[in-house]
Amino acid sequence: MARRIAERVWAPGALIPGEEVLAVEFSCARATVNRALQELARGGVLVRKRKAGTRVALHPMREARFVIPIVRQEIENKGGIYQFRLLSNKVEKAPVTVTKRLGLTKAKEMLHVRCLHLSDGKPYQYEDRWVNLDAVPSIRHETFETISPNEWLVTHSPFSQAEIVFHADLAGGEEAEILGVNEKDSVFVIERLTFVLQKPITFVRMSHPGSHRMVTQL
Template sequence: MARRIAERVWAPGALIPGEEVLAVEFDCARATVNRALQELARGGVLVRKRKAGTRVALHPMREARFVIPIVRQEIENKGGIYQFRLLSNQVEKAPQSIAERLGLAKGKAMLHVRSLHLSNSKPYQYEDRWVNLDAVPSIRHETFETISPNEWLVTHSPFSQAEIVFHAALADPEEAAILDVRERDSVFIIERLTYLPQKPITYVRMIHPGSHRMVTQL
């Protein structure tokens, strides 16, 4: 249901099908549909009124949603030529710090994907991402040969909550080598966690050269 809203299959203000209809379509109990609708309503995505049905919020993106940028589009919108390099892609046990950050059990097997986005052949963003396979099982066999993890998740896995942290730091040896900067040069970092109701999706650490500028329009 969240995906239909994100992709505008159910447009803002639209009356969605009733619980009984959705339960039949998704082959699940009506109580399950009800709980899902309640979670989406608490997230500001749906508006539920007794006897009036459930509608998609008129302004869900503004009121309750953060639009995750697709890095390719971000670069192309600035006039750059986009390139993407996959550095690693494997299922492995998450470090304790990552598991704790996502509220998962120690040693949880997760998909760990490292990649580099380039603009005009210059490093733009180093992406170090962990994905909860319980939340997005279909990503396990994705090769990322033609699409980046960022773009794949934006188009395939909607979220209901997010936590975003912005901060500056000094590049460690690995980050410096990947971004072609000097070790301990200043870098701009964005850390983002996204969730479905009661289930973490992904934690990603995005590192930019210190010259990076982030512009937000409201």
């Protein structure tokens, strides 16, 4: 149901099917449907009223505006030729710094994916990403041979909340080598966390050469 709302199958303000209809469609008990609807309503995704049914919430503008960019499209829209290189892709125990950022109390295994996005053959963005497999189990066996982690998540994993931090940093040794800059050169960093109904999905650090310019439209 969250996916249908995120993909606008059920548009903002739309009246969704009743519990009995959904129970039949999903082959589950009506009580299960009711609990799922209650959780979506608590997360502000649905609005439930007695005798009036359940509707998709009309999201505030600040939520409706935000779209996670697909790096490939970002580069192509600027006229560049896009490529990406997968640097690593493995399931491993996340460090404490990552679990804390995601609001998790215990260390756990997550998918750790690192890749480099290139524009016209030059480093554009280094992506260092941790994915909560409890939130997106289907990503575990993805090879990322033909699609980047960024694009896979945008198209496969809807979110209901995000936190974004922009800051300048100094490139570490490995990061500098990947981006083709000198160690301790300035880099432009975006850190993003996404959640679906309070469950963390992913934490990603995206670093660019210091000359990077970010342009957004509202």
